[in-house]
Structure formats: structure tokens, C-alpha cells
Amino acid sequence: MLIENISRATEKAIREAEIHLPGDFMRALEKTIAKETSPVAKAEYENILENIIQAGRLEVPICQDTGLHIFFVTLPPEIPLTSEIYEGIYEGVRRANKSVPLRPNAVDPITRKNSGDNTGVNVPAVHIRPGEKFTITAMPKGGGSENMSRLAMFLPSETGRIKSFVVETMLIAGGRPCPPVVLGVGIGSTFDGVCSLAKEALLEPVDSMDEFEQEICDAVNELGIGPMGLGGDTTCIAVKVKKGHCHTASLPVAVNVQCWACRHATVEVEVPCND
Amino acid sequence: MTELKTPLGDEILSLRAGDRVSLSGTIYTARDEAHMRMMEEGIPFNPEGAVIYHCGPVVKDSKIVAAGPTTSARMNDLSGFLIDAGVRGLIGKGGMGENLLNQIRGRAVYLAFTGGCAALAASRMTLKGVYFEDLGMAEAVWEISVENLPLTVGMDSAGGDLYQKVRDNARDNYERMF
Numbered sequence: 001m002l003i004e005n006i007s008r009a010t011e012k013a014i015r016e017a018e019i020h021l022p023g024d025f026m027r028a029l030e031k032t033i034a035k036e037t038s039p040v041a042k043a044e045y046e047n048i049l050e051n052i053i054q055a056g057r058l059e060v061p062i063c064q065d066t067g068l069h070i071f072f073v074t075l076p077p078e079i080p081l082t083s084e085i086y087e088g089i090y091e092g093v094r095r096a097n098k099s100v101p102l103r104p105n106a107v108d109p110i111t112r113k114n115s116g117d118n119t120g121v122n123v124p125a126v127h128i129r130p131g132e133k134f135t136i137t138a139m140p141k142g143g144g145s146e147n148m149s150r151l152a153m154f155l156p157s158e159t160g161r162i163k164s165f166v167v168e169t170m171l172i173a174g175g176r177p178c179p180p181v182v183l184g185v186g187i188g189s190t191f192d193g194v195c196s197l198a199k200e201a202l203l204e205p206v207d208s209m210d211e212f213e214q215e216i217c218d219a220v221n222e223l224g225i226g227p228m229g230l231g232g233d234t235t236c237i238a239v240k241v242k243k244g245h246c247h248t249a250s251l252p253v254a255v256n257v258q259c260w261a262c263r264h265a266t267v268e269v270e271v272p273c274n275d
Numbered sequence: 276m277t278e279l280k281t282p283l284g285d286e287i288l289s290l291r292a293g294d295r296v297s298l299s300g301t302i303y304t305a306r307d308e309a310h311m312r313m314m315e316e317g318i319p320f321n322p323e324g325a326v327i328y329h330c331g332p333v334v335k336d337s338k339i340v341a342a343g344p345t346t347s348a349r350m351n352d353l354s355g356f357l358i359d360a361g362v363r364g365l366i367g368k369g370g371m372g373e374n375l376l377n378q379i380r381g382r383a384v385y386l387a388f389t390g391g392c393a394a395l396a397a398s399r400m401t402l403k404g405v406y407f408e409d410l411g412m413a414e415a416v417w418e419i420s421v422e423n424l425p426l427t428v429g430m431d432s433a434g435g436d437l438y439q440k441v442r443d444n445a446r447d448n449y450e451r452m453f
Contacts, residue, residue: 039295040293040295040427040437043425043427044389044427047388047389047392047395047425048389048392050392050395051389051391051393054394054397054398055393057398058394058398060340060341060393060394060397061393061394062391063392063393064332064333064341064342064343064391065343101335142391144346144390164453167453168449168453171445171446171449174438174442174445175368175369175370175390175438175441176346176369178368178391219452222448222452223445223449224444224445224448225441225445226441228368228369228389228390229369229370229438230427230437231437231440231444259390260391
């Protein structure tokens with residue numbers, strides 16, 4: 001019974017994420033559009049807005065790259081962490097393939113053979129944390145923007161290079177990750193942990209930034225790359241930073257680039273009564 | 276905004292990078308494999324004034340479900356024969372290389388469509404036919420009728436390249452900042 005509820009919630013979260021963008025992102029996008037001065041960029045925004053409307057009206061995915069799937073799960077104390085949770089999520093992905101529908105994007109890294117259903121070895125990634133409620137957050141991530149993401153292991157004395165590293169990441173990326181982007185920046189932790197921080201930073205609300213985030217965002221926008229690399233005031237809608245304590249000898253920094261289709265959705269799992 | 280209708284003629288020669296156009300008529304999707312097949316077996320449609328769309332659509336029950344643009348740079352070295360055959364327009368994402376810019380000089384135009392706008396595209400498209408269906412859904416050449424597809428001139432027939440201009444400018448801005 002629980003496994004069925006998990007599958008159902010997973011399928012629902014994927015569907016919601018693929019078709020509708022989150023409210024905080026829409027608010028941030030509207031603010032961005034309001035201050036744009038380049039006519040070419042304005043026209044690109046018109047297309048993006050019209051596309052978001054049509055996706056909702058036709059109930060089809062916002063982008064044909066329906067992404068590779070990542071899940072963030074919170075578990076309340078009364079739910080034990082069992083393999084059923086993973087099985088339920090995998091089953092939900094398989095169902096969403098047909099019902100949304102999704103493009104099969106999961107392939108063997110060497111043979112490139114497609115699994116056909118967006119599941120495979122270690123895919124989708126499932127991150128589980130304790131929480132008050134049983135929730136599943138689906139985060140489909142497109143390949144174009146993921147490919148432009150970068151990791152650097154700086155010296156502890158090089159904190160001053162963080163900003164230029166993030167800006168340089170977008171200079172190299174140009175129009176390829178489908179800007180305007182959201183940048184998830186991980187600072188600290190370990191080699192593996194910093195990329196996780198960068199990814200999780202993309203789940204934070206994007207309609208507000210602290211001073212440091214705003215400073216990096218402004219610098220990225222000064223590049224003038226604009227939507228789709230055609231020039232404009234906004235290349236980056238928001239920068240979100242997530243920090244972790246790191247080794248005294250280390251300063252890992254990661255930038256996870258997210259295209260304008262900044263997709264994620266959370267669904268609560270119904271927990272069956274056992275009495 | 277300039278209204279364009281296929282087949283395209285000399286009217287495209289006056290377009291300049293950064294201009295907005297609205298395209299109606301017939302377009303043909305083609306990705307890497309379709310280009311290679313056309314080089315070997317010939318172009319299965321009349322290329323005179325034709326428009327190629329770099330796109331691998333999702334097609335279901337003879338309907339276009341999603342049809343956003345794919346990265347055009349992959350077709351940098353595969354497009355010259357199409358221009359030679361009379362193709363007047365290429366639609367895609369991200370622009371193309373210097374080689375292509377030289378090939379379209381005085382002859383054709385590169386039109387940018389907004390990346391990810393698969394639903395917007397589908398809402399203005401009707402499926403007309405298909406060639407090379409054995410290549411699979413994404414790689415086949417789909418003949419599509421479009422109505423008012425909103426595009427930006429990315430590279431023009433006079434050597435204008437908006438992408439290159441933006442890239443050069445971004446490099447200057449970066450060097451000024453750091």
C-alpha cells in the first residue's frame with residue numbers, strides 16, 4: 001500500500017515539475033522581464049512566456065528535454081527507511097514515462113545504450129533526509145545546462161576567486177545552457193559534497209538573494225550574454241549559494257547551471273494507517 | 276517584425292542579425308543523421324527556397340507534441356550542400372560556425388528559435404509528412420506546416436553574426452571586471 005502511494009506521489013511530482021514552473025521562479029522571471037531593455041531579449045522572453053502558457057494549456061512538458069531525474073525525499077520518524085521507498089520512486093518514474101510523457105534520457109555511460117524508461121544504474125538519484133512529513137521533490141535536470149556546470153578545488157587563500165570562477169563559468173557557457181539561467185553555487189564540504197550543495201542550492205527560493213548572491217548575479221549579468229546568447233540585460237535570474245564546512249587545507253567550489261526551465265515540484269505521500 | 280513565407284527568396288538578403296521575423300509555410304526537420312543520409316541519397320524534397328529546422332520533435336498520433344530547437348553547431352560541417360542546393364533558411368539554437376557564415380553569404384540566413392520552447396512551437400505546427408522515418412522519431416525528416424513562428428535573425432547573409440558579437444562583448448566585459 002505504501003509503495004503504491006510512493007509511486008503515485010512520484011508520478012504526480014514529475015508531472016507537476018515537467019508542466020508547471022514554481023511560483024518563486026515565475027515571480028523572479030517577471031521581475032527580470034520588467035527591467036529588460038534589449039528588444040531581442042524582450043522577444044526571447046515573449047517566446048518563453050508564451051511557451052510556459054502553452055505547456056500549461058496543452059498539458060505537455062515545458063521543454064522536450066524532460067531531463068534526468070533527481071529526487072529529494074523527507075521521511076518522518078514513523079516511516080522506516082526501506083528499499084520499498086526506492087522501488088516506489090523507480091516505479092513512479094516508469095509510469096511518468098508514459099503518462100506525462102517523458103523522453104527516455106538515461107543511457108549507459110560507455111555503450112550509450114538507452115534503458116528506455118529513465119531508470120538505470122544509480123539513476124534516478126534519490127537523496128533521503130529526516131523531516132516532519134513524508135514528501136517527494138522531483139527535480140528533472142536538462143542536459144544542456146548540466147553540461148556547462150563546473151567544479152574547482154581552490155587553495156584556502158583563494159576565497160577571492162569564487163566570484164570570478166562563477167562568472168567565468170557563464171562566460172565559457174555563453175548561450176549553450178539556455179539562459180537566463182539560475183546558478184546553484186556550492187562552497188566548501190568535500191569534492192563530492194560540494195556538487196551536492198550546488199544542486200541543492202537550486203531548490204532554494206529564487207525570488208530573493210542575500211548580498212553575496214546578488215553581487216555574483218550582478219557580475220554575471222554584466223557579461224551581457226542575455227537570453228539564448230543573443231545579448232541582453234539578464235543572463236542570470238538568480239544565484240543561490242549553499243555552504244558546508246570543509247577541510248582546513250581545502251576550498252571546493254561548484255557551479256550547477258540551471259536553464260530557464262527551472263523545474264521542481266514537491267508532493268506529500270499519503271501514509272496508510274496500520275490499525 | 277518581418278513576415279516571411281516559404282519558399283524563401285531574395286527578401287531574406289536584406290535581413291540583418293537582430294531582426295525579428297515571423298515565419299509561415301513549410302519547414303523540414305533535420306538533425307545529424309538526416310544530414311548524412313541526405314548527402315548520400317539526395318534531398319527528398321525540393322530544396323529551392325526551403326527552410327531546415329534543427330529539431331528532433333516528439334510526434335504522437337500524427338501530431339507534433341513538442342518541437343523545441345536543438346543545438347545547431349552540431350551541423351556546422353553538414354550544411355554546406357543544402358545551401359548549395361538552394362536552401363535559404365536554417366532554424367536552430369545557439370548559432371553556427373564561421374564556415375557556415377561564409378557559406379550563407381549572399382544566399383541564406385540563420386534564424387534563432389528560443390531554446391526549450393517546445394510547447395510554443397508545437398502549438399503553431401501541423402504535421403504534413405515524413406522522410407527517412409527509419410532513422411527514428413528524433414532523426415527523421417518531418418515535413419511541417421508552421422504558422423507565425425517567432426524567430427530572431429542570428430546570422431545574416433552579409434556576414435553579420437549576433438552570437439559572435441555577444442561573445443566578443445562578454446569577453447571584453449569579463450576582462451574589464453577581473
